Amino acid sequence: MANAETQRTKPRPLSPHLQIYSPLINMVMSILHRMTGAALYVGTLLLVWWLIAAATGPDYFAYVSGIMGSALGLTVLFGFSWALLHHMIGGIRHLIWDTGRGFDLATVNTLSWGTIILSLGLTVLLWIWALAAKGGA
Amino acid sequence: MSTTLRPTPGPTEARIRTPLAKARGLGSAKSGTDHFWLQRMTAVANTVLVVVVLVQIVRLAGADYQTVRAALKSPVLSLPLLLLVLSGVVHMRLGMQTIIEDYVHTEGRKVVLLMLNTFFAILVGLTCVYAVAKIAFGA
Numbered sequence: 077m078a079n080a081e082t083q084r085t086k087p088r089p090l091s092p093h094l095q096i097y098s099p100l101i102n103m104v105m106s107i108l109h110r111m112t113g114a115a116l117y118v119g120t121l122l123l124v125w126w127l128i129a130a131a132t133g134p135d136y137f138a139y140v141s142g143i144m145g146s147a148l149g150l151t152v153l154f155g156f157s158w159a160l161l162h163h164m165i166g167g168i169r170h171l172i173w174d175t176g177r178g179f180d181l182a183t184v185n186t187l188s189w190g191t192i193i194l195s196l197g198l199t200v201l202l203w204i205w206a207l208a209a210k211g212g213a
Numbered sequence: 214m215s216t217t218l219r220p221t222p223g224p225t226e227a228r229i230r231t232p233l234a235k236a237r238g239l240g241s242a243k244s245g246t247d248h249f250w251l252q253r254m255t256a257v258a259n260t261v262l263v264v265v266v267l268v269q270i271v272r273l274a275g276a277d278y279q280t281v282r283a284a285l286k287s288p289v290l291s292l293p294l295l296l297l298v299l300s301g302v303v304h305m306r307l308g309m310q311t312i313i314e315d316y317v318h319t320e321g322r323k324v325v326l327l328m329l330n331t332f333f334a335i336l337v338g339l340t341c342v343y344a345v346a347k348i349a350f351g352a
Contacts, residue, residue: 110312113305113308113309113312114308114309114312116305117305117308117309117333120301120302120305120337121337123298123341124337124340124341124344127285127340127341127344127345127348128340128344130278130281130282130285130344130348131343131344131345131347131348131351134278137278137281138278141278145275157267160263160267164259164260164263167256167259167260168260170256171253171256171257174253202267202271205271206271206274207274209271209272209274209275210274210275
């Protein structure tokens with residue numbers, strides 16, 4: 077028992093962890109996939125808020141619309157839309173990998189770079205469209 | 214994946230055991246591949262539904278109350294939206310469960326967080342359903 081006590085205070089050796097490795101694109105995409113997933117989890121509250129506002133009445137809807145249309149609101153929504161598209165495209169990459177294909181280094185790199193380029197590109201296009209639609213309305 | 218079912222080499226006893234025995238036992242978590250499968254199935258559903266819903270919500274950017282209400286009353290938006298909420302909360306609950314299990318190693322804290330995770334997913338899901346139903350069926 078006394079022996080077990082002393083062993084517990086002595087730190088056990090650990091295997092090299094994340095900070096040891098220089099970041100590789102597939103590793104960064106893996107981390108971003110989890111981070112965007114977690115962000116979307118919290119971000120569902122934005123959808124809840126918007127739907128509740130629409131269900132409540134014109135005054136409260138105008139209030140929520142105002143906040144979401146403010147500079148801060150638009151920034152958060154921009155981040156939310158990027159997280160959504162990034163997680164979606166990253167998810168498709170994982171579904172490809174689930175079939176057992178695309179595990180050679182060249183394909184892994186192409187899929188990983190493709191994920192970030194596509195997600196950023198599509199987000200910008202989405203917002204150009206959204207702002208144009210808003211301007212036109 | 215094309216894993217061939219072949220007996221494990223070794224002593225006679227071990228050799229007649231196929232991977233089927235493990236599959237029947239459902240592995241150490243006793244839930245087999247349910248988590249994996251449900252995560253993938255909802256992922257595929259989410260991909261389609263996100264595109265259908267996002268296109269319509271972007272069109273509502275800056276729209277007034279009446280326009281948004283009319284859009285949410287229409288099953289063209291409300292149905293895929295509710296399907297996305299259903300598939301989405303199942304997917305995000307599974308994802309957050311994995312995150313909790315990866316990073317939280319204190320048993321008590323882990324159990325509490327897993328419970329809160331389920332509560333949150335159900336709360337988000339039912340609140341969305343309530344709001345959309347109120348708009349769709351309300352005056």
